[in-house]
Amino acid sequence: MLTVYHLATSRSDRLIWLLEELGLDFEVKTFERDPKTQRAPEEMKALHPLAKAPMLGDGDRILIESGAIFEYVLARYGDQPGRPSLAPKPSDPDWPDYLQWLHFAEGSAMLPMLLDHFEKAGLCGPVGSSPMAAMARSELDRLFGALDGILAQQEWMAGPRFTAADCMMGWYIEMIELRGEIAPYPALQRYVAKVRARPAHQRAMARARGGA
Secondary structure, three states: OEEEEEEOOOOOHHHHHHHHHHOOOEEEEEEOOOOOOOOOOHHHHOOOOOOOOOEEEEOOEEEOOHHHHHHHHHHHHHOOOOOOOOOOOOOOOOHHHHHHHHHHOOOOOHHHHHHHHHHHOOEOEOOOOOHHHHHHHHHHHHHHHHHHHHHOOOOEOOEOOOOHHHHHHHHHHHHHHHOOOOOOOHHHHHHHHHHHHOHHHHHHHHHHOOOO
């Protein structure tokens, strides 16, 4: 059985969501952050020295990189009878967009959000004093506006149908809402509402927060 080694309040939420969308059997083992460092606890380092979340166990194999985990799950378990198709084929016209957004979430999108978070947490000196502050804020404003423009023209990230790219990017766009920064972006607000209306998302968030 697949096992999600889940760090509370982390990006591993979206792996749980993907597995729920696919209807796979899996278990969730949740770890709490170290209260002093807010990083992964020593128990996770025993599973993998880098102790990253999400972390997926499949037999004796442990995977730690979000994009690789998604591609692994979809290739090995996703394309089976009775399961929804969440990954377009390379011959599908939506495949290039799907591939781009699947990896954009942890690539171009995540860095400025992390920089902004670290700066606001005072990890770069007095808040607002670092050149990083204006750079990160400018990039986030540009990024949020671009995403809003894309989702104003189409229903899901890769086109007219829901794909695994929405599990990756959906989590990111929910973070915009949780940061209190989504008000200027009506298309992002509609997108978050659609994401949260999905039964698999609701089940996933219940499990990620310690539910059945």
